Amino acid sequence: MKAARPRVYVSRRFHFSAAHRVYNPAWSDEKNAEVFGLCSHPAGHGHNYELEVVIAGTPDPDTGYVMDIARLRDLVEGKVIRVLDHRNLNTDVPFLSGQIPSSENLIVALWNQIQPLLPEGVELVELRLWETPRNCFVYYGETS
Amino acid sequence: MKAARPRVYVSRRFHFSAAHRVYNPAWSDEKNAEVFGLCSHPAGHGHNYELEVVIAGTPDPDTGYVMDIARLRDLVEGKVIRVLDHRNLNTDVPFLSGQIPSSENLIVALWNQIQPLLPEGVELVELRLWETPRNCFVYYGETS
Amino acid sequence: MKAARPRVYVSRRFHFSAAHRVYNPAWSDEKNAEVFGLCSHPAGHGHNYELEVVIAGTPDPDTGYVMDIARLRDLVEGKVIRVLDHRNLNTDVPFLSGQIPSSENLIVALWNQIQPLLPEGVELVELRLWETPRNCFVYYGETS
Amino acid sequence: MKAARPRVYVSRRFHFSAAHRVYNPAWSDEKNAEVFGLCSHPAGHGHNYELEVVIAGTPDPDTGYVMDIARLRDLVEGKVIRVLDHRNLNTDVPFLSGQIPSSENLIVALWNQIQPLLPEGVELVELRLWETPRNCFVYYGETS
Amino acid sequence: MKAARPRVYVSRRFHFSAAHRVYNPAWSDEKNAEVFGLCSHPAGHGHNYELEVVIAGTPDPDTGYVMDIARLRDLVEGKVIRVLDHRNLNTDVPFLSGQIPSSENLIVALWNQIQPLLPEGVELVELRLWETPRNCFVYYGETS
Amino acid sequence: MKAARPRVYVSRRFHFSAAHRVYNPAWSDEKNAEVFGLCSHPAGHGHNYELEVVIAGTPDPDTGYVMDIARLRDLVEGKVIRVLDHRNLNTDVPFLSGQIPSSENLIVALWNQIQPLLPEGVELVELRLWETPRNCFVYYGETS
Numbered sequence: 001m002k003a004a005r006p007r008v009y010v011s012r013r014f015h016f017s018a019a020h021r022v023y024n025p026a027w028s029d030e031k032n033a034e035v036f037g038l039c040s041h042p043a044g045h046g047h048n049y050e051l052e053v054v055i056a057g058t059p060d061p062d063t064g065y066v067m068d069i070a071r072l073r074d075l076v077e078g079k080v081i082r083v084l085d086h087r088n089l090n091t092d093v094p095f096l097s098g099q100i101p102s103s104e105n106l107i108v109a110l111w112n113q114i115q116p117l118l119p120e121g122v123e124l125v126e127l128r129l130w131e132t133p134r135n136c137f138v139y140y141g142e143t144s
Numbered sequence: 145m146k147a148a149r150p151r152v153y154v155s156r157r158f159h160f161s162a163a164h165r166v167y168n169p170a171w172s173d174e175k176n177a178e179v180f181g182l183c184s185h186p187a188g189h190g191h192n193y194e195l196e197v198v199i200a201g202t203p204d205p206d207t208g209y210v211m212d213i214a215r216l217r218d219l220v221e222g223k224v225i226r227v228l229d230h231r232n233l234n235t236d237v238p239f240l241s242g243q244i245p246s247s248e249n250l251i252v253a254l255w256n257q258i259q260p261l262l263p264e265g266v267e268l269v270e271l272r273l274w275e276t277p278r279n280c281f282v283y284y285g286e287t288s
Numbered sequence: 289m290k291a292a293r294p295r296v297y298v299s300r301r302f303h304f305s306a307a308h309r310v311y312n313p314a315w316s317d318e319k320n321a322e323v324f325g326l327c328s329h330p331a332g333h334g335h336n337y338e339l340e341v342v343i344a345g346t347p348d349p350d351t352g353y354v355m356d357i358a359r360l361r362d363l364v365e366g367k368v369i370r371v372l373d374h375r376n377l378n379t380d381v382p383f384l385s386g387q388i389p390s391s392e393n394l395i396v397a398l399w400n401q402i403q404p405l406l407p408e409g410v411e412l413v414e415l416r417l418w419e420t421p422r423n424c425f426v427y428y429g430e431t432s
Numbered sequence: 433m434k435a436a437r438p439r440v441y442v443s444r445r446f447h448f449s450a451a452h453r454v455y456n457p458a459w460s461d462e463k464n465a466e467v468f469g470l471c472s473h474p475a476g477h478g479h480n481y482e483l484e485v486v487i488a489g490t491p492d493p494d495t496g497y498v499m500d501i502a503r504l505r506d507l508v509e510g511k512v513i514r515v516l517d518h519r520n521l522n523t524d525v526p527f528l529s530g531q532i533p534s535s536e537n538l539i540v541a542l543w544n545q546i547q548p549l550l551p552e553g554v555e556l557v558e559l560r561l562w563e564t565p566r567n568c569f570v571y572y573g574e575t576s
Numbered sequence: 577m578k579a580a581r582p583r584v585y586v587s588r589r590f591h592f593s594a595a596h597r598v599y600n601p602a603w604s605d606e607k608n609a610e611v612f613g614l615c616s617h618p619a620g621h622g623h624n625y626e627l628e629v630v631i632a633g634t635p636d637p638d639t640g641y642v643m644d645i646a647r648l649r650d651l652v653e654g655k656v657i658r659v660l661d662h663r664n665l666n667t668d669v670p671f672l673s674g675q676i677p678s679s680e681n682l683i684v685a686l687w688n689q690i691q692p693l694l695p696e697g698v699e700l701v702e703l704r705l706w707e708t709p710r711n712c713f714v715y716y717g718e719t720s
Numbered sequence: 721m722k723a724a725r726p727r728v729y730v731s732r733r734f735h736f737s738a739a740h741r742v743y744n745p746a747w748s749d750e751k752n753a754e755v756f757g758l759c760s761h762p763a764g765h766g767h768n769y770e771l772e773v774v775i776a777g778t779p780d781p782d783t784g785y786v787m788d789i790a791r792l793r794d795l796v797e798g799k800v801i802r803v804l805d806h807r808n809l810n811t812d813v814p815f816l817s818g819q820i821p822s823s824e825n826l827i828v829a830l831w832n833q834i835q836p837l838l839p840e841g842v843e844l845v846e847l848r849l850w851e852t853p854r855n856c857f858v859y860y861g862e863t864s
Binding site for chain 3: 243244245249251252277279281283284286287288
């Protein structure tokens with residue numbers, strides 16, 4: 001009989017700087033300006049994004065770790081942040097190709113990039129993305 | 145058949161400065177001082193409140209937005225923050241009238257003010273109110 | 289018949305500075321260095337920990353409080369923070385004795401220290417522990 | 433012959449919550465409203481103030497300290513912060529009596545309170561007062 | 577004979593989001609990549625800039641203000657931030673035209689935009705520009 | 721005749737986690753406890769230190785940079801932060817050997833490590849070291 005073990009959540013925060021322009025290519029410039037306002041200026045603008053990746057699991061009795069947070073950091077930085085940092089989200093990021101780079105679409109795409117990187121027994125449970133210190137987007141992998 | 149669509153949470157943080165005095169008018173000054181301590185000084189004190197409003201929904205395929213965060217900002221600032229900012233919570237805010245202005249009561253009252261402002265298809269799921277950087281109050285609309 | 293009353297979450301953030309060394313005493317220094325890297329340097333290192341304690345309950349109609357946050361502060365500071373602050377987590381803290389002082393193990397041990405301190409009708413629902421501004425650990429009292 | 437010794441600056445940050453109303457009692461309510469706007473609402477408003485006290489001196493060779501920062505903390509908290517915290521700056525603080533409680537006047541008054549508290553050989557060189565995270569006031573004891 | 581009056585510094589922090597690409601148009605793409613690295617990606621990247629504007633003067637005895645901080649806010653937001661926010665610094669900002677949009681050049685250009693806006697008796701003494709939370713640039717109007 | 725060129729200050733913030741014990745080895749444990757209190761616990765404690773390195777110079781007309789901030793980051797991280805991070809300041813850091821590891825002594829030692837790393841034409845003008853978010857130490861290379 002296995003004793004119940006605590007389930008602990010571990011999160012690491014990442015940083016990247018990127019440009020984007022929010023617009024729908026199927027629409028005219030006028031309609032884009034009307035719907036998206038400042039966010040649709042043709043030459044784009046940018047942000048310092050902060051991304052928090054939250055995983056969950058039970059601590060390994062030999063290490064006290066759910067997952068070595070340095071390993072989580074290296075995986076996400078090497079495979080995901082490196083592709084986004086100092087880039088233009090409209091043109092430079094393969095996994096955003098063909099999508100409006102709103103933070104809603106970005107966070108769902110990030111989920112699909114990060115989930116396959118995690119080792120067995122470790123669950124991706126939440127992504128939290130700040131576009132500015134006042135605007136934040138959260139995704140738990142839910143659909144409706 | 146409709147494909148499952150992701151459910152994303154979007155939050156915006158607001159700021160207001162207000163005075164309050166925590167006391168129960170049914171009690172004597174002595175009993176108020178005994179129960180509420182510093183928070184019950186007769187001439188009041190104040191805080192820089194931070195309020196985070198969290199909504200949820202599915203991103204619109206045409207815009208990539210759950211709801212334009214600029215519209216959320218304008219609604220909450222115009223209808224709610226404007227009524228609280230640089231005011232006294234004991235005397236100046238109609239929707240707090242007759243209530244002890246604890247942060248617990250304030251956050252429940254804010255829920256009732258903000259929920260009717262949201263457009264169809266967008267759900268208010270969480271309010272988070274910081275009274276100081278160390279004291280935070282959260283409400284999900286739950287009762288018990 | 290009792291009317292439904294709102295359930296509100298109240299949190300207070302605490303601070304302590306401590307040293308620790310993450311290592312498994314059953315292993316050689318080489319194996320510890322291989323598994324834990326920098327975190328296992330023999331003379332230890334340290335952090336400014338931030339701990340957020342989240343409780344939940346219904347506001348008392350007489351006070352507007354779930355629990356006086358000053359009382360929560362005094363209880364946790366007097367019974368828990370005082371034991372950790374400016375200490376070495378490997379050698380100085382009775383309730384961590386015999387455990388690897390990873391943040392995962394620390395947060396579960398903190399739950400067991402804080403839960404019995406709370407008055408009736410107030411529930412401990414979440415602990416949130418920052419080891420650095422980028423590394424955070426969360427525990428809801430769950431087992432799996 | 434004494435060797436040159438380094439001059440080091442040491443600062444400690446304090447926190448207090450207070451109410452105030454910015455108005456000139458020599459003016460009518462109309463003129464106050466016209467000049468001070470929101471800041472002059474009759475029932476007042478409030479802030480979480482942050483105060484940074486900066487001292488300078490040469491580290492004592494026996495302790496490595498300019499001044500024990502715990503002693504600086506206790507002096508300023510005991511003699512100054514305690515008088516301001518959870519108070520109304522217009523009515524409750526003796527050393528502000530008869531002054532408009534603007535942050536400019538407050539910071540000059542704080543200088544006069546804090547300077548006499550410091551031991552010999554330690555110089556008060558700067559006060560920094562945040563009224564909100566975006567509004568900051570600084571005083572170096574200069575006149576012009 | 578006029579009594580000495582205190583000289584107080586007042587600062588306000590502003591926020592804008594912009595895209596830029598750091599490159600020298602006189603150089604080849606290869607040389608730009610070699611010198612500027614990630615910062616020179618052709619499609620640009622972006623930041624959430626924070627700008628702190630510091631002015632100095634003596635508080636007016638009638639108001640207790642060096643300058644009404646709400647007026648400072650409105651002037652700088654209306655004349656300067658509005659021109660930068662949600663724009664591309666390489667192509668959209670007239671006062672940066674013909675310059676490499678490094679933060680060093682941006683801060684000097686901002687000084688020249690903000691100084692003429694201030695009323696008599698109020699001095700611009702410092703600009704502080706954060707490109708990211710870790711990278712900051714400061715200008716006091718000095719030349720060498 | 722050379723035109724006057726602007727002098728701009730550039731700063732980069734670094735992070736390291738370390739253990740220390742503040743005590744004077746020439747004193748008894750009792751005297752150390754009396755003078756240093758909590759900071760002198762025999763098994764040590766630790767902090768997340770933040771270090772801000774401020775340099776000054778004139779922007780190069782070809783790059784718009786005083787010094788490429790990525791080069792400053794790599795120099796200071798490679799030569800200084802790497803030696804401090806996840807270490808014990810009493811025993812592991814050659815350039816602190818024989819000194820009480822107070823933050824005052826640490827910041828002066830850091831100045832001597834960082835100054836020789838800078839290229840010609842770039843001046844080290846300020847170091848700013850946070851031991852906790854509330855305790856900060858500043859050094860400008862001054863002696864008295």
